[in-house]
Amino acid sequence: MSSIIETRDLTREFTVRDRLRRRTVTAVDGLSLRVAAGESVGYIGANGAGKSTTIKMIVGILVPTSGEATTCGLRPVRDRRVLARRVGVVFGQRSQLWWDLPVRESFEILAAIHALRPAEARARAAELAETLELGEFLATPVRQLSLGQRMRAEIAAALLHRPELLILDEPTIGLDVLSKQRLREFLIAERREHGTTLLLTTHDMGDIERLCDRVLVVDRGRLAYDGTLDGLAATVGARRVLVVDLVEPTADLVGLPGTEHLRSKVGGLRQHLVLDGSTTLAAVLAAVAEHAELRDLSIEEPDIEDVVRRIYAASR
Amino acid sequence: MLVRATGVPRLRGDLRLRAYWLLLVAGMRTQSAYPLATFAGLVANATFGLLKTAILFAVVEAAGGGIAGYTAGTMSAYIWLSQGLLGSVNLYGRSDMTERVRTGDVATDFLRPVNVQAANILPAIGKGLFAFVPRGLPSIVIGVLVVGMTMPATPGPYVLGTVSMVLGIVLSHSVVYLVAVSGFWLVETRGFVGLYMAVGGLFAGLFTPFHLFPDWLQVIGRATPFPSMMMFPIDVLTARVTGFAALQVVGVQLAWLAGALAVGHLMTRAGQRKLEVQGG
Numbered sequence: 028m029s030s031i032i033e034t035r036d037l038t039r040e041f042t043v044r045d046r047l048r049r050r051t052v053t054a055v056d057g058l059s060l061r062v063a064a065g066e067s068v069g070y071i072g073a074n075g076a077g078k079s080t081t082i083k084m085i086v087g088i089l090v091p092t093s094g095e096a097t098t099c100g101l102r103p104v105r106d107r108r109v110l111a112r113r114v115g116v117v118f119g120q121r122s123q124l125w126w127d128l129p130v131r132e133s134f135e136i137l138a139a140i141h142a143l144r145p146a147e148a149r150a151r152a153a154e155l156a157e158t159l160e161l162g163e164f165l166a167t168p169v170r171q172l173s174l175g176q177r178m179r180a181e182i183a184a185a186l187l188h189r190p191e192l193l194i195l196d197e198p199t200i201g202l203d204v205l206s207k208q209r210l211r212e213f214l215i216a217e218r219r220e221h222g223t224t225l226l227l228t229t230h231d232m233g234d235i236e237r238l239c240d241r242v243l244v245v246d247r248g249r250l251a252y253d254g255t256l257d258g259l260a261a262t263v264g265a266r267r268v269l270v271v272d273l274v275e276p277t278a279d280l281v282g283l284p285g286t287e288h289l290r291s292k293v294g295g296l297r298q299h300l301v302l303d304g305s306t307t308l309a310a311v312l313a314a315v316a317e318h319a320e321l322r323d324l325s326i327e328e329p330d331i332e333d334v335v336r337r338i339y340a341a342s343r
Numbered sequence: 344m345l346v347r348a349t350g351v352p353r354l355r356g357d358l359r360l361r362a363y364w365l366l367l368v369a370g371m372r373t374q375s376a377y378p379l380a381t382f383a384g385l386v387a388n389a390t391f392g393l394l395k396t397a398i399l400f401a402v403v404e405a406a407g408g409g410i411a412g413y414t415a416g417t418m419s420a421y422i423w424l425s426q427g428l429l430g431s432v433n434l435y436g437r438s439d440m441t442e443r444v445r446t447g448d449v450a451t452d453f454l455r456p457v458n459v460q461a462a463n464i465l466p467a468i469g470k471g472l473f474a475f476v477p478r479g480l481p482s483i484v485i486g487v488l489v490v491g492m493t494m495p496a497t498p499g500p501y502v503l504g505t506v507s508m509v510l511g512i513v514l515s516h517s518v519v520y521l522v523a524v525s526g527f528w529l530v531e532t533r534g535f536v537g538l539y540m541a542v543g544g545l546f547a548g549l550f551t552p553f554h555l556f557p558d559w560l561q562v563i564g565r566a567t568p569f570p571s572m573m574m575f576p577i578d579v580l581t582a583r584v585t586g587f588a589a590l591q592v593v594g595v596q597l598a599w600l601a602g603a604l605a606v607g608h609l610m611t612r613a614g615q616r617k618l619e620v621q622g623g
Contacts, residue, residue, distance in 0.1 A: 083450070086454060088453045088454060088615075088618060089618065090618075104616070107453060108457070109456070111454055111455050111456040112456050116454050118450070121447070121448050121450065122448075123451040123455075125369055125373070126373075127372070127373040127376040127377075128369060132369070132372070135365060136362065136365045136366060136369055137455075139359075139361045139362035139365050140362040140455050140456060140457050140462075141455075142359055142362070142456075168376065
């Protein structure tokens, strides 16, 4: 797989003045990462971990202090204008639309900026308007849109020129549950259709779970984790929990193979056992059955929010 | 590893020109979105126009009917043309770009395959040109109807004067752009904006005609681009300067414009490397 983003020892320092003292803050610290074409990658980290700084260097609007980034095979800062044709970016907190103009006119200007042929631009805008349901407010000035509407329009604006790489910096910030869901569904469909590579930063783990095959965790400017979401849960020790409902109150089920007793409820009628994965579930259930009759059972998957909380907490 | 950019659409000249044209039009459309503000601007223009009329007519009269080549009629023409141009020529030193640099929104400009300088100056010019219709023309009409003004009887000054006026508008927005992008280096550009407003207004002819100044002040003024933004175009339009001298005025304007654009280009390029997008 050819890589669409590649950074080597990417570093960015900022000089911060507080009162008379100047000190240097390293926002991104020797970051090396690679994203293959067609991947969908979630880039997460606490506030100030270096996510946005990395993205700015990847798209060429921030010059690295040292190290280098290659995006779509180009040098981001030097080849800014050529790269801009191949990348779509949405910064959730900034607008790329013309505030006083109807959405449709922003699209028209952007299409011309990207040198799309008028027929091509019209077809693409119509496609995006349909899939993102922009129809009802295409003629509305941007300043009158709701946040959810504006965000859909922003995403359409970023995708108008069919970029091969889409970078979304907190695209669901401030959106309600339904708007989030619609946006995610759109992104899944868009990627299926066009094979667009997606790099996403978010604090919403639902975004990651629904949209990303791979997670990068950045912590104090360094890469703290690179792998699948499930793997991430395993590394921080978030484990699956077996919840058994027993027919009769039973003493705590301590010392069963492959488990650790977490807690008991209703006088031992319900017990929570952490699974460490060292033995099969059948073996665990057989061991439980030796102590008491099983009425029901369920398994709790590790909560991704909890996983991330553990990572952030560990880094403080 | 540097892969050649294949599959990149070639820069299609006509389509890119269309983009810059649309940006100019976007500025006009933006201006047209606020008719009430435009009307308020016109009322302010007219009020100050009457104030200037009262003061400057008294000056002309005190001087015995003529001062620095102005009669009451040509003074009125200066007053109402300058009031009319106030909505179009930027003498305030501030623009949308000032805000965009301050807040970091300028980052989105750099994310587009455009010349950032052109993409910011053009909408500002569009706004200025559009403002001439609801603010400029009515001001002039008020001047003609209420006070009366002496204007040239031949078409020449109007043709060259229009060119000079448009150049003045473009020049002002190109220089204001420089003030805005100085924000790449300065956290706060308010000082520069204030300086621009004070010095610019004085030399552009906002308060009194430039030609009433003592010689030494005129020498200083001529060393700045400000007279070329409004005062000199009015001189051409009112036939205060004609023939070769008028062409010279336009030449000086072009020279200032070329200089401002060149400096703006360099500042934009250097600024991109300096850019530390504010506010995350």
